[in-house]
Amino acid sequence: MASPDYRHSVVLEPEPEPYKAWWRICSYVEQRRWNTQFGANTPVEILAALTDALLAPVPETTPEIWTPLTAAGWTYERDARGNESATHPDGIMSLSRRSLDPGEHFLWTAEARHDYGDTQALIWHAYLDDRMPTHLISAFTTALASSEPVQRGMYDVPHAHLVSQVQRGPQGKELADAHEARLKGARAAACKARRSAAPSTRGAPAPATAPPSTAARIR
Incomplete structure (x- = not known):
């Protein structure tokens, strides 16, 4: 899918391995190009929060990124080099913003892992670009921190032993x-965003009438 102005795209490319990048959301704005990628098992509610934020107007104030997580009980750490991380109380989910070298580009990594004895099994992962607008990363972390139940088919979830289904x-x-109501709401938001982005022509002065050409005056 591509936005009407071709500034953003959402791509689904299924792979045989569910832990590879299936979903990609990209921005082609010249001064601030960015891209994200998500594994197949990434909860669709998290993806939807990010795509919804693409349709919504940019907030006037810069939203908090880590506050939704710490308010939900996640532990937060920051080291001397500016690397940041937060971990869910059960230890399964984590989010980090790290750079290998000081001054280098930061990368956001979200993961859900579960311990199996001495090893850890990856459940799902996501990579975010640090060049993304802050309100988009905030939409992601807000969805990540949500404890609202989600709709799934009975037992139609990966690692079903980790969840309770009712x-x-x-x-x-x-x-x-x-x-269907959600789709209608998304279409309405997209139409509103297009109208807001379109240059207004209402109230503009009428163009001056061009003088008759020389050939017309001769006739």
Whole structure:
């Protein structure tokens, strides 16, 4: 998918390995190009929070990035070189902003891992570009910190032993209607964003009438 102005794209490229990059969201704004990538098992609610933020107007104030996580009980650390990280209380999920060398470009990494004895198994991962606008990274961390239950088919989740499933919430047609309502809302937001970005012509002075050409005067 590409935005109407071709400034952003959302790409799904399934791979045989679910832990490779399946999803990519890219920006082609010349002064601030950036891209993100997500594994197949990345919760769709997190992806949706990021794409919704692309449609929404840029906030007037700079939103907090780490506060949604620390408010949800995540532990936060920052070292002397400016590297930052936060970890969920259960230790499964983490987010880091790190650079290998001082002064080099930072990279955001989000991961969900689970211990199996002496090894750790990757559940899902995401990589974010530090050049992304702050409000987009904030939308990602806010979704990452959310504890709201999500809709999934019974047992249709990776590592099902790590989650608790309860049959509740919208079912059947209600779920389909809720999905259609979300799509309509996204389309309306996209149309509003296009109208806001389009240069206004209302109230502009009428163009001056061109003088008759020499050939016209001769006739």
